[in-house]
Amino acid sequence: MSNQSGTGRMTRRGALSVITVGVGTAVAGAIAVPVAGYVASPAAEEETFRPASVGPISRFTAERGFEPTAAPFVEDPAQPLTSSQLAYVHHTGGTSPSWLDRDAMFVVFSNRCTHVGCPAQATGVGFSCPCHGSQFDQRGDRIAGPAVRPLDRFQWEIRDGELWITQRWSVEIDGDRVAYFPVKAPGQPLAGQVPAADALYPAVTYNLG
């Protein structure tokens, strides 16, 4: 993991100041989220994201090329009909079980389009939203359409051979770096938020085949 190297946009200065206090716990899967970020975010309900299993990791490690596996999950077991959601799990070919490592095994995308929330779909070359035509590349970065930011991502961890998603983050992608922000609602840009962590994107993302 190389959270403290490289240069970036103006926001990077803010990222580094947060990383100084947050990266140790980030490795352990418990990032210290800046309180100000949530105060600024109207998506306050995301603060209480409930960890959910998306199944055994063997479901996802057979991927070749870029064919993320659709992974339904229920965010609130008490309300399964209204809290059903879908993540896309991309097996990078990496070996690290730590989600922020450059060699992380998985990148887990939210399928919630960052325009107004329609379900984006994996296309083999990225992601596409059927509602208003937003297109995202294989990193989830917006390349066309009205979406205001990349697809959100899930923090993940492996528990007893199962893949769990444990938090949802909004992201900013700058070259091969990804900065993670307290999640925003669809339609909201990241302007003004302070990154909670950043990492190099896994270098092996496109090397399976």
Ligand code: FES
């Ligand atoms: S909701 Fe996806 S493009 Fe509008």
